[in-house]
Amino acid sequence: MAHRPRHVLITGGSRGIGLAIAQLFSKNAYRCTLISRSEPDLKAAIASLTPLPSTSSPETPSNPETSEISEPISYQHGYIAGDISLGSNFWHLHPSRPFIAHLPKPDRTAFSTHPSRIDVVVNCAGVTQAKLFSGLNEDDVESIIRTNLTSMMLGTKFLIRYVHPNVFYACYVRPCFMCGLLTCLRL
Numbered sequence: 001m002a003h004r005p006r007h008v009l010i011t012g013g014s015r016g017i018g019l020a021i022a023q024l025f026s027k028n029a030y031r032c033t034l035i036s037r038s039e040p041d042l043k044a045a046i047a048s049l050t051p052l053p054s055t056s057s058p059e060t061p062s063n064p065e066t067s068e069i070s071e072p073i074s075y076q077h078g079y080i081a082g083d084i085s086l087g088s089n090f091w092h093l094h095p096s097r098p099f100i101a102h103l104p105k106p107d108r109t110a111f112s113t114h115p116s117r118i119d120v121v122v123n124c125a126g127v128t129q130a131k132l133f134s135g136l137n138e139d140d141v142e143s144i145i146r147t148n149l150t151s152m153m154l155g156t157k158f159l160i161r162y163v164h165p166n167v168f169y170a171c172y173v174r175p176c177f178m179c180g181l182l183t184c185l186r187l
Contacts, residue, residue, distance in 0.1 A: 005031045005052055005075050009103075009118045011084055011155065012125030014041035019048070021122050026050040026077065033103065033118075034079045035125065042079035049077050075115060078102065084125050084155055085147040091158035105162060121159055123152045 008025045012018035013034030022032045026049035036042050052075055082098035084090050093100050103116040126148040129140060136144075 004113050004115075004117070005029055006119040007031045007033065007075075007115075007117055008120040008122060009033045009035070009159075010122045010124060011035045011152075012123070013079075014038055014045040016124070018122070018124030019045050021124065022049060025120075026052075029053070030120070031075050032077045034077075035082060035084060035099075036079070037081065037083050039079075039081040042081055046077050046079055052076060084151040085127075085143075087146075087151055087154045088158075090151075091155050093162075099158075118159065118162070121156070123155065125151070 006029075008022070008030045010018050010022050010025075010032060013022045013032065014036035018034070018036075022034055022045065026032050029050075029052065031052055032046075032049055034042055034045055036045075080098050080102045082090050090098055093105065095101060095104075103118070105116065127144055129136060129144060131140070
């Protein structure tokens, strides 16, 4: 049976800290799925990742009675262009929504080898501001909180239900007004 590489989902993975983290994971043979609003930036980011080894051996027989061998599953880096600040309009199980359209929910019977299985989540998406904090108006503050905090909480809540809770790791890299904060959770 072909080995399924571990799979990391990285929000804000098209540049900056998120891209650097994706490049590190790819160097360690993780399959990366990046989320960002800019498709051109995502395509450039995917091109900068270390390619995964090709799958050379076929999967186990899909029907043990007939010994038919299914085609090997190809595991490649990928991306999802979308705006996580849309909250549940992004993190939703409906097939027309960006997340599920690219990573369909794994079938529980083949969960351990399913290409959509996520092993690690790194949340790096966020917005910053160039104004002094005292100069921000209420709408600016609400937009920053919606993107940097609320969307991460909704995304994590969605992913806990989406993946098997015993194998879910979440890592948050959050920009802060005064310092950087890195928190890793075992959920």
